[in-house]
Amino acid sequence: xxxxxxxxxxxxxxxxxxxxxxxxxxxxxxxxxxxxxxxxxxxxxxxxxxxxxxxxxxxxxxxxxxxxxxxxxxxxxxxxxxxxxxxxxxxxxxxxxxxxxxxxxxxxxxxxxxxxxxxxxxxxxxxxxxxxxxxxxxxxxxxxxxxxxxxxxxxxxxxxxxxxxxxxxxxxxxxxxxxxxxxxxxxxxxxxxxxxxxxxxxxxxxxxxxxxxxxxxxxxxxxxxxxxxxxxxxxxxxxxxxxxxxxxxxxxxxxxxxxxxxxxxxxxxxxxxxxxxxxxxxxxxxxxxxxxxxxxxxxxxxxxxxxxxxxxxxxxxxxxxxxxxxxxxxxxxxxxxxxxxxxxxxxxxxxxxxxxxxxxxxxxxxxxxxxxxxx
Numbered sequence: 001x002x003x004x005x006x007x008x009x010x011x012x013x014x015x016x017x018x019x020x021x022x023x024x025x026x027x028x029x030x031x032x033x034x035x036x037x038x039x040x041x042x043x044x045x046x047x048x049x050x051x052x053x054x055x056x057x058x059x060x061x062x063x064x065x066x067x068x069x070x071x072x073x074x075x076x077x078x079x080x081x082x083x084x085x086x087x088x089x090x091x092x093x094x095x096x097x098x099x100x101x102x103x104x105x106x107x108x109x110x111x112x113x114x115x116x117x118x119x120x121x122x123x124x125x126x127x128x129x130x131x132x133x134x135x136x137x138x139x140x141x142x143x144x145x146x147x148x149x150x151x152x153x154x155x156x157x158x159x160x161x162x163x164x165x166x167x168x169x170x171x172x173x174x175x176x177x178x179x180x181x182x183x184x185x186x187x188x189x190x191x192x193x194x195x196x197x198x199x200x201x202x203x204x205x206x207x208x209x210x211x212x213x214x215x216x217x218x219x220x221x222x223x224x225x226x227x228x229x230x231x232x233x234x235x236x237x238x239x240x241x242x243x244x245x246x247x248x249x250x251x252x253x254x255x256x257x258x259x260x261x262x263x264x265x266x267x268x269x270x271x272x273x274x275x276x277x278x279x280x281x282x283x284x285x286x287x288x289x290x291x292x293x294x295x296x297x298x299x300x301x302x303x304x305x306x307x308x309x310x311x312x313x314x315x316x317x318x319x320x321x322x323x324x325x326x327x328x329x330x331x332x333x334x335x336x337x338x339x340x341x342x343x344x345x346x347x348x349x350x351x352x353x354x355x356x357x358x359x360x361x362x363x364x365x366x367x368x369x370x371x372x373x374x375x
Contacts, residue, residue, distance in 0.1 A: 034198070034211055035251035041197040041231070042188045043105040048144055048180075050099040052134030054117065054151065060125040060171075061095040095123035099147050101136055101180050108185050112178035115147050125171035127153040136180055144186070149179035196243065198232045198250070205229040206258035214255045219246075262370035266356050273355055275370075281341060284367035286358060 054061075101115040117131055129151050136145040153174035200207060208226040215224035215234065224234045234250065236243050262278040296319040304310025362368040 031254040031256055033251065034214070034253050034255060037202075037207065037211075037255075037257065038198055038200040040247060041199050045102040045104050046138055046144075046186055048101045048103055048113075048136040048138055050134045050136040050147060051120075052097050052099050052117070052147065053132050054095045054097050054119075054123075054126055054129035055093060055132060056128060056130045057093045057095060057123070057126065058128060059092045060123060060127070061092050062119075062121040062123050095126060095129065096120040097123075097126070097131070099131070099134055099136060099180075101145065101147070103138070103144055103182065103186065105186070105188060107182050109182050111182045113145055113180040113182060115149075115176050115179040117151055117174050117176065117179075119172040123172055125153065126151050126174050127171055129153075129174075131176065131179065138186075142184065144184045145180040145182050147176070147180040149176040151176055192238065196234045196236050196247070197227070198234060200230050200232075203230045204258060204260075207255075208232060210255050210258060214253050215250055218249070218253050264359055264368070264370050264372050266359070266372065266374045268356075268374055271353060271356075273359070275341065279341065279368070279370040281362065282367040282369060284362060284365060286344070286362070 096119075097117045098120050099115055099117055101113045103113065107113070115136075117126065119126060131148055131151060133146060133148040135143045136147055138144045151174035153171055154169050198211065200211070205226075205228075208229050208231070212224040212226040212232050215232070216222065222235070224232050227233050236246050259278050260276055262280065263276055264279060265274040266272075298317045298319065300315045300317055302313050302315050304312065359368065359372060363370075363372045
């Protein structure tokens with residue numbers, strides 16, 4: 001009886017051993033924090049833009065550009081100085097500029113922002129310039145910050161008397177660290193809303209459900225619910241402090257993301273091809289040849305016979321050759337993995353352009369189980 005039990009238990013024992021070995025040698029799951037795959041709705045940066053004038057340039061400004069002239073007139077008018085009518089000063093030491101900055105969420109009045117200053121007109125360089133106080137506007141047309149300060153320019157431009165020029169990087173743009181002071185805060189309204197919404201960076205129904213499940217497992221059932229493939233609604237207590245603590249807890253929850261959809265990304269401008277690990281190739285035979293046509297021009301000088309009163313001429317001699325490289329065909333098995341695809345591509349030794357042609361042909365043949373995206 002015992003022998004019979006042992007004989008019947010052998011298959012179960014073998015299965016258990018195989019299962020343990022599979023778990024032992026299985027690749028570890030890569031966990032990611034929720035904060036790395038999305039952000040809470042409403043907690044985003046806001047773009048600010050302004051117009052200003054940079055002064056103190058060493059003759060590299062806009063000269064007589066109307067924008068710079070009007071800007072300087074407006075700047076000096078604050079101090080009760082007005083230029084006579086009809087006078088258009090040559091402002092080689094000033095330049096009209098556009099100012100850009102980002103207002104982070106929860107920014108409060110008095111905090112400092114980094115700004116980027118870029119020449120608007122014909123200014124050759126902003127090196128050594130100082131930005132005069134200028135307002136920065138939001139999308140609603142309201143002033144949210146004031147900018148002023150000395151520019152740091154990483155570029156350099158030099159002009160010689162003979163017309164030759166030398167330019168290193170971009171001298172017509174610079175930055176001012178902490179060059180803007182916040183004057184108005186943006187009300188996000190997150191402390192008074194009934195719930196919070198977490199938006200994924202990339203639309204994925206599987207990941208949306210995984211995030212909701214992870215939050216419910218950590219905080220309790222019914223706290224989070226997936227609205228769609230990009231948003232998760234989270235029921236939270238009202239109040240800024242309670243919500244900030246809860247948001248910090250949620251952002252650090254780790255999940256194992258679902259496998260991404262199979263995609264092949266082709267950059268038509270640079271020839272870059274990226275294939276993700278989910279791509280599979282069905283049974284297909286591929287053969288790729290290369291045809292090279294070479295044309296050599298060997299002109300020959302023909303001299304006339306003596307005393308023939310002829311003229312020296314050039315006779316064209318062309319040599320055309322065709323070379324075709326024949327590569328043997330290879331076979332992809334069903335469900336070939338990324339490593340097998342890469343090995344086959346390396347065997348072909350083809351250029352990125354030829355690789356794109358092969359991938360497009362595989363897609364047309366129905367053997368490429370992936371979305372082919374050309375950017």
